[in-house]
Amino acid sequence: MSSIGKKTIQSITGGALILFLTFHALMNIFVIISPEAYDAICEFLGANWYALVGTVGLAALVVLHFIFAIVLTVQNYIARGSERYAVSARPKGVEWSSRNMFVLGLVVIGFVVLHLLNFWYKMQLQEILGNELEMSGAEFVQDLFSHPVYCILYMIWLVALWFHLQHGMWSAFHTLGWNNNKWIPRLKCISNIYTGIVCALFFCIPLYYLIINLIA
Amino acid sequence: MSNETIKIDSKIPQGPLAEKWTNYKAHQKLVNPSNKRRLDIIVVGTGLAGASAAASLGEMGFNVLNFCIQDSPRRAHSIAAQGGINAAKNYQNDGDSVYRLYYDTIKGGDYRAREANVYRLAEVSNNIIDQCVAQGVPFAREYGGTLANRSFGGAQVSRTFYAKGQTGQQLLLGAYSALSRQVKAGSVKLYTRREMLDLVIIDGKARGIIVRNLVTGKIERYAAHAVVLGTGGYGNTFFLSTNAMGSNGSAAWQAYKHGAYFANPCYAQIHPTCIPVHGTNQSKLTLMSESLRNDGRIWVPKKLEDAKALQAGKLQGRDIPEEDRDYYLERRYPAFGNLVPRDVASRAAKERCDAGYGVNNTGLAVFLDFSEPIARLGKSVVEARYGNLFQMYEKITDVNPYENPMMIFPAIHYTMGGIWVDYELQTSITGLFCIGEANFSDHGANRLGASALMQGLADGYFVLPYTIQNYLADEIRTPRFSTDRPEFEEAEKKVNARIEKLMSIQGKRSVDSIHKELGLIMWDFVGMGRTAEGLKKGIEEIQRIKKEFWSNVFIPGDGKDMNTELEKALRLADFIEIGDLMARDALHREESCGGHFREEHQTPEGEALRHDDKYMYVGCWKYTGEDSEPELLKEPLNYEFTEVKTRNYK
């Protein structure tokens, strides 16, 4: 497969994941606005066949994105040559995140595993297995974030996620060829704002519980 | 001297001027496609001439072996040409025509070029523009989508096509892309980082070359049915010039030593608009495009005390009021003003500086001022036209040319002289052809701006691919040559012996230090203003440098491995001899014409004074051996169609 082909897969899977995160964030925010509504959504997205198909598809996206990231990174490492520069400087105008996408990606995926253990394992998986849930969705969230450590871990994670996304989003458009001189700064700006909003929505939740717990 | 014993045959076809080329093509011999495949052609050089020739010959079906000293054909020095390329398209409706381009070129050359060659050049100029556009060369365009033009020195029409300030680059990349296509097709084989060190002659015909692989240091042999040299000029004899560091005259010089005549070596062009010399460590001079003279105005102070203050650094150019400025080109040449030909502009600058009006610390610079066009057109228009040149100037000098006038001074730029060729571009060695700047053919004693690109591409795309067939048609029965033949053996031995000799000197001086010394001698005695006395002194000095070089040069490293100092030494050895021949030619030519200015021969106003009765000929120098003087042969120039006048740009 050509280099651009591999990059295209990264862009499409990445773009789909951004869309997923958008919906995920929009739903999550209800946990602090209205726990009942949040539980209703959890109910709705339980173990239906379409939710299951969605979950499998999502997992496939993540796996593809991850595998291609590894392939690309290994190839890029080899392409750099055997000898490294003794002195290197980051040129002006080059985002830090763009040079560290793989590392950021690793941080993100590490937390995804934690996140799945924290929630998905206890919620959707149990439903699939036909087990009775211990508590409602909102209660799970409240339970986890009652530990300030988790709040802070999640907040760090979300910052890393934002760095990954803000480069990933405009980069995906660029790789798919939807860019030109005029749109490069515009797309970068849109990416920063859009992914900023998505991550901020997520960020609100641990922040909210952290403050609540501190006040209590 | 036995001038009359050898008759020089320029092979100019019969017929009226405008029909000569058409007639030639109609009657020349051609090679049929199946025979082309069996014929090998060596092309040395990948500049505009070399690359376009190699590509065109490859397209026609010949087997081409193409050599260059750089790591890629795209780096040949044609790439540095900035301003543009002339063509007689008359897209501007300003009265241009093939005849007018011909006339301007032959007049610009001070009536020292062949009528037939120059006419052919003007004739094919239009095809070049068509060809380049078809290749995807991004020439500047008007809003309506048609091609744009600008003016250049020595012409009263706008006929120069350009691609920003990078026309040479774009044309070369066009030729390079055509060449790359043939490399892929398998008809051209590319040999990069190879330097030609000798020519191989079998039974009186050029049949191969000896090259040094610059990476491994190995000597390699290549055979072919014909050899084409497109190796550029010898301006680097002066050490400081606008040529690239690697540009050299060695390939041409090897041809000369095998009997190819070297024509008009003294015709060297001094370009008026270069950035002045800054110090002794300077390695080259940077040209500022002639196109700057479209809008820029050249001046020095009227008052000597202002010049003194400028030299002492007490004043800056912008401090001098308008009424105290001497726009000497506009004053002396009102009709052409700042757009006089290069030789005229250069000499005028020298005249002012010699009189003490120089404007920098060395007193060797004049101003090129854009304050008037900036006021008239606005900074943004000037920036759009010349932005990249202004940026380059500022990077080099640390002076902002939008605020303070640029300083410029003449520098060696181009050599009109070169290997003698006939109308077919064949040298006096059968089977050896020479194209582009390396030959002497089209520019006479002075080349007009934007004509070098035209000539290089004309030779490579449209002339040589025809004329070489007239020779190769008789070679179709000649089988391929083995490089094991004794002629190759002997040539390689000679090259190796030369390298060993150079390596064994182990003296005290670096190659560059000797080259710099040669350059100063050349500039002082064989430069812009020449005298009999100075030239004789120059020849003596060059002989002294030659001795010094062959007894005291030091080349570190191994002769049989990559060795950049050895490369330079091999070139310098030839530059010294080229310098000697330039001085001899300049001494013999008792007149001033174009780039050759003998101070004894000038009009009362200080203009060049030709002696058409005595010197209306091409001076062809024939090598006679290491220790004997070269022999001068003359090819008379018969002007049948053009009235020969004194050049007048007033």
Add this chain to the structure above:
Amino acid sequence: MDKTINVTLKVWRQRGPKAKGAFETYKLNGVSTDSSFLEMMDQLNEQLISERKEPVVFDHDCREGICGMCSLYINGHPHGPDEDITTCQLHMRKFKDGDTITIEPWRSHGFPVIRDLMVDRSAFDKIIQAGGYVSVNTGGAPDANAIPISKEKADLAMDAASCIGCGACVAACKNGSAMLFVSAKVSQLALLPQGKVEAARRAKAMVAKMDELGFGNCTNTGACEAECPKNVSISNIARLNREFLCAKLKD
């Protein structure tokens, strides 16, 4: 006017492609601030020759920023710390007295070191040979004004065509990717009607060759554009992606 500085140079020396390289440190005094960087290198070599040592090998030719021959990775930047120029146009006034300057060759799998600071960039020629041209033979071209080309497109094509093939983009890229170089040529020709005809074929062939030669994958860091001496824009990379993907989708 003629100010001089003293500098310490850490220069990469390597005998051949397979030999092990190392830094050598040299002290160089009395460097004029009006000198170009390469003139400073000449001065270093003169000093080495006077000590009867072999000079440092580096590529250079036109010394006016257009041939693309000079390279050098200086203090962490291809073509040095100044912007929009090649090494030959870098001047010593950008450095201070007493500075230590680290000089390395381009380091990339696609550009093996030949000796010292000289690298082999013939991979670029191979990419162009794969399709970086318009397939037109000499002669028989239509009149140059036969097809009008909008000034905007011609200017964009010119901007892309200003690439000098120096390889700074590859040297700067953490992925050793040649996308900026390839995209500049693909863009130039795709923007012009003359090149548009075989644009799809060209994009596919050049990308395939680029991949084959072991250049890395572009991750849009933009370092190439930032270090490009001719300011070739990464919007060309977007155009290449577009051309390439459209060509593949049509297959």
